[in-house]
Amino acid sequence: MYVARDRDGDLYLYREQPVKNDKWGTWQAGHNDSHDFYKIDSSLFPEVSLEDEEPTEVELVKKGE
Numbered sequence: 001m002y003v004a005r006d007r008d009g010d011l012y013l014y015r016e017q018p019v020k021n022d023k024w025g026t027w028q029a030g031h032n033d034s035h036d037f038y039k040i041d042s043s044l045f046p047e048v049s050l051e052d053e054e055p056t057e058v059e060l061v062k063k064g065e
Contacts, residue, residue, distance in 0.1 A: 003040070005045075
């Protein structure tokens with residue numbers, strides 16, 4: 001999974017590695033399928049910015065109960 005921020009500061013979580021669209025200031029899911037990415041709380045991952053060359057790879061880990 002990957003996280004990337006768009007020009008508006010919105011943060012998205014992608015199932016597959018997205019592609020950066022410099023013209024629009026956004027990242028695009030490879031298949032343009034609305035189920036391949038999710039908008040998440042923009043306060044998360046403050047180190048992620050649109051200027052990043054690549055999206056940030058992340059791993060979901062289930063918390064112990």
